[in-house]
Amino acid sequence: MTLTRDASALLVIDMQNGFLDPKGSMAAIGMPTDQLQPSIEGTQRLIEAARAAGVPVIFTRYQYMAGYADGGILPNELVPAMRDADALLAGSWDADVADAVAPLDGEVIIDKARPSSFYGTQLEPVLTGLGVRNLVLCGVTTNICVETTARDAGQRDYRVHVVADACAEFEQARHDHALNTIGFTFGWVNTVDEVVQAWRP
Structure with missing residues (x-):
């Protein structure tokens, strides 16, 4: 599928302090956050290219209410560890988008409490309002929130890169x-260079 600027948006998924920073909650519970660092440079380049081309940039934040009332039930040991570390609490530094890829004033931020950027959020109405049919995805983590969002987008007939x-x-x-x-x-799976070239003004 050919990349295009037309009817497109860049979705920056969960590039938050809690995931990326060595002082964040994922590092505190023993996750190897250094493995997520390679996503930063590529995401920076995509954001720069999108803004220059007039492609909307939309950010997501994985965050929870105080007390984890919206935390759900996941079948592994991460949930109690995250609760103990006050991980990704709404309004906290941990839940904020990292400064290296921070949104500009007026750029949309979608808050979610599940891996999919569509589940229980306003993402689809926002995309409809912007006339978006082509989604370019980047962020963390590939196997959880990026893949789940890509699956949900594909099943909604968005063209997903x-x-x-x-x-x-x-x-x-x-x-x-x-x-x-x-x-x-x-x-479709692409590289940063391919997207930057396609979006070049």
């Missing part, structure tokens, strides 16, 4: 597996 070198995962094998799955069924 996931930028491999602007995403990252805690484990390389899961990063590779997610990209293979997305490219097989739900969208």
Whole structure:
């Protein structure tokens, strides 16, 4: 599928202090946040290219209410550890988008409490209002929030492009597996260079 600026948006998924910063909550509970650092440079380049081309940039934040009333039930040991670390609490530094990729005034931020950027959020009405049918995805983590969003977008008949070198995962094998799955069924896998070239004014 050919990349285009027309009817397109860049979706920057969960590039937050809690995931990316060594002082963030994911590092505090023992996750290898250094593995997510490679996503930053590629995401910066995509944001710069989108703004220069007039492509809307939309950010998501994975965050929870105080007390984790909206936390749900996940079948692993991460949930109690996250609660103990006050991870990704709404309004906290931990939940904020990292300064390296921070939104500009007026850019849309979608808050969510599940991996999909569509579930329980205003993302789809925003995309409809902007006339978007082509979504370029970057961010963290590839195998969870990026892949889940790509699946949901593909099933809504958006043309989905996931930028491999602007995403990252805690484990390389899961990063590779997610990209293979997305490219097989739900969208197209691209590089930062390909998107920048396609969006060049």
